[in-house]
Amino acid sequence: MPTTQTVNLTLPTPYVNRLLHLAGERGTSLSELLRARLGLVAGVCQACGCTDECGCPDGCSWSDDNENLCSRCAKFLEGRDQFGRLAP
Ligand SMILES: [Zn+2]
Numbered sequence: 001m002p003t004t005q006t007v008n009l010t011l012p013t014p015y016v017n018r019l020l021h022l023a024g025e026r027g028t029s030l031s032e033l034l035r036a037r038l039g040l041v042a043g044v045c046q047a048c049g050c051t052d053e054c055g056c057p058d059g060c061s062w063s064d065d066n067e068n069l070c071s072r073c074a075k076f077l078e079g080r081d082q083f084g085r086l087a088p
Pocket residue numbers: 045046047048049050069070071072073074
């Protein structure tokens with residue numbers, strides 16, 4: 001199972017243009033800018049907030065290359081939909 005997935009977003013053109021302008025100003029890419037806006041900081045689990053220094057009580061490791069999801073949360077989210085509900 002892949003640990004990352006590419007999603008397509010539909011956004012208002014003026015907003016995208018603004019983001020592209022900001023990305024150009026900062027010398028970064030649109031995807032990096034969006035990742036930053038989503039708070040996707042490497043080394044912090046996006047589901048529970050654990051880090052290398054402060055992991056889950058029962059121990060965990062990174063489940064993706066970007067270090068945005070720990071193994072414990074990846075296991076929890078497996079088989080669930082985007083709202084965290086158990087898939088039928
Ligand atoms: Zn986690």
